[in-house]
Amino acid sequence: MAISTTTHLNFRGDARAALEFYQSVFGGHLTVVAYGDFGMPKDLPDADKVVFGQVTAENGFSIMAYDVPGQAPAAAVPAATTRANGMTLTGERFFVSVRGETVEEISPLWDGLADGADVIEKFGPSPWAPGFGMLTDRFGVTWILDVTAPYAG
CATH class of the missing domain: 3.30.720.110 (Signal recognition particle alu RNA binding heterodimer, srp9/1)
Structure with missing residues (x-):
């Protein structure tokens, strides 16, 4: 049996854009599912946010991401x-x-x-x-x- 790990990133509203960017860099297959796709009423604020997202490439690259529900977008501020x-x-x-x-x-x-x-x-x-x-x-x-x-x- 083999065990593998995949980095899972938590975003505040920009998971879809991040996953699309990572796919443009690494290639591979992009999967994005929104909260609304899983039954959340479409008129709620988080319905279009990502509940499950993943990029997997043939070269072994894999990353997952989602939007933390109820969180406003945060500015990308690098640590010192x-x-x-x-x-x-x-x-x-x-x-x-x-x-x-x-x-x-x-x-x-x-x-x-x-x-x-x-x-x-x-x-x-x-x-x-x-x-x-x-x-x-x-x-x-x-x-x-x-x-x-x-x-x-």
Whole structure:
């Protein structure tokens, strides 16, 4: 039996736009179901918000998202970020990590996510990987993209 994990993001009214954006970056199949599709009266404020959303791609990428019911949209405000002794420090509780085998595989994903993003660390070579970068996208989600490299220690 295999176990897998999928990141599930919680939004406040912009889950549909975020999922469409992630599909444009990673490709794959988009599924979006609104609260109204599950029987919520269409005239209620949250009826058009996402109760279940997912992007799955053939390359293994998968992400889920929904809109927290009863929440007003929140501005995407990246957490404070500083550099200390060559390390990136942020106030974020989590990052979404995307790893690939080559720079050529990861670079287009970086370019897509960087559209409208706050770049924390520009994608490029690092001491531990042929490619590494960190950004907070236009929806306030912080992503790490890197290229896997064998441990040299």
